[in-house]
Amino acid sequence: MMKITIFSRIKKFAADARKKSKDITLGEFTRSYADERHKEGEKMYEGRCGSILSMLKHLETFGGSNIPLKKVDVETVKQFIDYLRSAHDLHKNMKAPRKLSDSTIHLKVNILKSVLREAVRRGLLDENPFDLLPHSYRVKAQYRERTALTQEELIKLSETPCNTPELKEAFLLSCITGLRKSDILSLSIHDIEKCDDTYYIYKKMKKTQRWLRLPLPEEAHHILSKLHAKNGDTPYFFAHLSPHHLGEHLEVWLEDCCISDKHITFHSGRHTCATLLLTQGTDLYTIMRYLGHQNINTTQRYAHITNQMLSSATHLLNYQLKGLAAC
Known part of the structure; x- marks a missing residue:
């Protein structure tokens, strides 16, 4: 009799779970999707989890978070994209809220696409509405060349006062070490070690969860001290x-x-570091290790050839080929 009762409870629990999963809203599923991607030691609005929650804020403003997940269709997606194309940044206390850039819209649309793909994989949605999306609603990321500061601009910037002094120190540190914003902001005294009179940053990078051991340049050590x-x-x-x-x-x-x-962002500090190393003759493999990349192809995207290097190469070629035209 007891076995039958226990079996009945398990059966009822499974049925309730199935019913609950069918009644789940798009907002609830998106939040659970974000929670599953939250890394230990990471703040909720950082990393992949933070990007999903940022998209969810727009979903709530749009009014789509309460839609039952099973009722999300291509019209829902189209209306959300239309909303994003005219939406403004939702950061609080912004003096002048700006419209979302094409790249930001592209990111948020792709996140929703991933959320719905996962819903299909779990059997909560029959098909991904994005598969039926008309071509006119395909959102393309606006290509923007990776920008970096020149050595002269970096020196000039370091000599210019900043209303937020710690931001100045953080950005200059990124330009010197190539560390990402997430790793700069979480940097602690425990991430610094000394070996044979040389200081090192020894830290697990938040984005890749890989360890990086980086000799600390003198100027960076001065900032941290x-x-x-x-x-x-x-x-x-x-x-x-x-x-x-x-x-x-x-x-x-x-x-x-x-x-x-x-167009300079905080991440441009990382590009600046790679570019300065390249202009000083550092090989790509060394830059790859310095930035903590796993693949040399990633480093090649960062270490774009600067106009200064192109100009130098042209002058060198002109010198080497001088007199050929007269032959």
Whole structure:
């Protein structure tokens, strides 16, 4: 009798779980999808999880989060894309909210596509509406050349005061070490080790979860020493620097430095590091290890040939071929 009762409870529990999964909304499924991709030690609005939750905010503003998952169709997707094309950034306290860029729209659409693909895989949706999407609704990422600062611009920027001093230290550190924003903001005294009079950053990178051991340049060591002395008890160098609105503060600082003809983001610090190493003659394999890349093809995208190098190559070729025209 007891066995029958236990079996009945298990059967009822399974039936309730199936019913609940069928009644789940698009917003609920998206949040659970984000939770499953949250890495240990990572803040909720960082990494892949953060990107999904950011898309979910727009989904809620659009009014699509309460739609039952099983009722999401191609019209839902089309209306959401139309919304994104006219939507503004949802960051709070922005002085002048800006419309979403093509690249941002492309990212959010692709995240929703991944969410719905997972729903199909789990049997919660018969087909992915994106498979039926008309060509006119295909969102393409706007190609933007990876921008970097020249050595002269970097020196000029370092000499220009910034309204957010810790942002200045963080960005310059990224330009010197090539570390990503997520690794800069989580950098602590425990990530620094000393061996044979040389300091190293020894840290697990947040994006790839791979360990990086990087000799610490003298200027970077100077920045970190100054921050550690100022921060007191906290082991984190940038404990008081909020990750929100860094782009806006960086933009103001760049304008104060009269650098406005380039699209510079915090990640441009990483591009700057790779480009400066390349212009100084560092080979791509060494740059690959310096940046913590697994594949040399990734490094080649970062280390684009600068105009200065192209100009130098042209002058060298002209010198070597001088006199050929007269032959």
